[in-house]
Amino acid sequence: MENVIVIEHLCKRFGSNIVLDEFSLTVGKEENVVVMGKSGAGKSVLIKCIIGLLKPDSGKLLVFDQNIPELDHEELDRVRARVGFLFQSNALYDSMTVRKNLEFPLRRHWIRITQKEVDDMVTEVLENVGLAETVDKLPEELSGGMRKRIALARTLILKPEIILYDEPTTGLDPVTGREISQLIVEMQKKYHTASIIISHDMHCVKLTADKVSLLMGGRCYAEGTYTQLEQSTDPKIKQFFE
Amino acid sequence: MLLPTKFRRFLEDTGLITRFAGHYFSQGVKPRLELAELIRQCYIIGYSSLGLVALTGFIMGLVLTMQLRPALVNYGVASQLPVMVGIAIVREIGPVITALIFAGKIASSVGAELGSMKVTEQIDAMEVSGTNPFKYLVVTRVAASTLMLPILVLVGDAISLGGAFIGVNIKGVTSLHLFFRQILDNLSFGDVLPAFIKTWFFGFAVGVVGCYKGYTSSKGTEGVGRAANSAVVLSSILIFIIDLIVVQVTDVMGLN
Ligand SMILES: Nc1ncnc2c1ncn2[C@@H]1O[C@H](COP(=O)(O)OP(=O)(O)O)[C@@H](O)[C@H]1O
Ligand SMILES: [Mg+2]
Numbered sequence: 001m002e003n004v005i006v007i008e009h010l011c012k013r014f015g016s017n018i019v020l021d022e023f024s025l026t027v028g029k030e031e032n033v034v035v036m037g038k039s040g041a042g043k044s045v046l047i048k049c050i051i052g053l054l055k056p057d058s059g060k061l062l063v064f065d066q067n068i069p070e071l072d073h074e075e076l077d078r079v080r081a082r083v084g085f086l087f088q089s090n091a092l093y094d095s096m097t098v099r100k101n102l103e104f105p106l107r108r109h110w111i112r113i114t115q116k117e118v119d120d121m122v123t124e125v126l127e128n129v130g131l132a133e134t135v136d137k138l139p140e141e142l143s144g145g146m147r148k149r150i151a152l153a154r155t156l157i158l159k160p161e162i163i164l165y166d167e168p169t170t171g172l173d174p175v176t177g178r179e180i181s182q183l184i185v186e187m188q189k190k191y192h193t194a195s196i197i198i199s200h201d202m203h204c205v206k207l208t209a210d211k212v213s214l215l216m217g218g219r220c221y222a223e224g225t226y227t228q229l230e231q232s233t234d235p236k237i238k239q240f241f242e
Numbered sequence: 243m244l245l246p247t248k249f250r251r252f253l254e255d256t257g258l259i260t261r262f263a264g265h266y267f268s269q270g271v272k273p274r275l276e277l278a279e280l281i282r283q284c285y286i287i288g289y290s291s292l293g294l295v296a297l298t299g300f301i302m303g304l305v306l307t308m309q310l311r312p313a314l315v316n317y318g319v320a321s322q323l324p325v326m327v328g329i330a331i332v333r334e335i336g337p338v339i340t341a342l343i344f345a346g347k348i349a350s351s352v353g354a355e356l357g358s359m360k361v362t363e364q365i366d367a368m369e370v371s372g373t374n375p376f377k378y379l380v381v382t383r384v385a386a387s388t389l390m391l392p393i394l395v396l397v398g399d400a401i402s403l404g405g406a407f408i409g410v411n412i413k414g415v416t417s418l419h420l421f422f423r424q425i426l427d428n429l430s431f432g433d434v435l436p437a438f439i440k441t442w443f444f445g446f447a448v449g450v451v452g453c454y455k456g457y458t459s460s461k462g463t464e465g466v467g468r469a470a471n472s473a474v475v476l477s478s479i480l481i482f483i484i485d486l487i488v489v490q491v492t493d494v495m496g497l498n
Contacts, residue, residue, distance in 0.1 A: 087363045
């Protein structure tokens, strides 16, 4: 299987704080990998390195066979247009309406696009997340679960081939969390995306994961399918599945 | 030598802000002019402080005139009141008071706005959406405040002189024509030009400090509050320091 993300021996530290220490992971085409790890383990740092928001200190980090740390701005933007990122805090622009939020990546990445095409894409993506009626609302007028859906819509609007989800269900009530997990699975099926999903939510992990990677001590402590890891007798692995 | 911590932090801040300002110039000339956003920011930044500038300018002109009158009457030069007030407003009071009001309003709102965008990862989101957030957010706001403050000062000066005219007429009688004739006859190029030029620097300082504090604010909501607060304090101090430097420079150039 062709790999869309290849990470080998990735290292990242902040001063004396070593966050990633020889971390390795591969993600195949249309494969959905869940990364689990304790809070502060460096999961967000990992996916921020993948999208080029943070620069790793050493190691290999290939996305679509391009080494991210070596790319210049334009090359990086071209990769970013193909990779969606769902922020843990949603990162919706709170001065803009939902429509403007969704249009932002479109207008920024592709300069030549007609208003009609933009409108169609906004409508389509909002229908996908089931929130067509919120198009003229401001983010502050929406509930937590709705904001997460809009953030997901903004990520989907560029039809990315890879989506990076940073704790998509954290901070939501269990029912809404389940709806979001369900939505992620639906979107995976519909758009055939590969994804890295950071999550502690066992329901979400079980539903979405083709493969689970445990990030511990800055490296990949264990890797396998959900069932393989669930049956592990190693207490360090077991604690995640209780 | 051990400097007091506060003073040292002020110097560190100034150094970092200077570098930030340098970044502004190197990024500002790169392609993708964010013209639409610049115009939007000019409107927001200029319009939002207009009312406040007008109100404070009017009161300053009026009060200054009423306060100065007794002293001038004592010396028997009450007829020079418009000239005194006019020069004071155009050269110093107008630019500095307007800039301070502007700092209170704009540095804090820009600091808080960018601070909360930083904390809620909106700046990162812009970056992954093919946008250079420094250009889109910082360059436009700094340029807007550099462009708008001089205009606000002109408006503030005019309203202030209007206040002064009313102040003169409370206890005396002058026609509007005579009042402005007297002021304009006594204002020279050397009075107006430095006063106008320094307002650009004031505007730039307010924009840069507000953006710097917001853009580099620490995580957490209290970081946002601190960003807004220290942006106002630092930009107000910088306004006085720039004022001090400008008066020295114009003195050397013989413009005083
Ligand atoms: N920009 C940064 N500067 C310094 N330290 C950071 C930065 N981002 C993250 N860290 C540190 O890296 C570690 C991992 O953080 P993070 O990846 O956010 O954890 P999590 O696994 O909970 O997402 C933490 O100790 C955090 O303090
Ligand atoms: Mg995190």
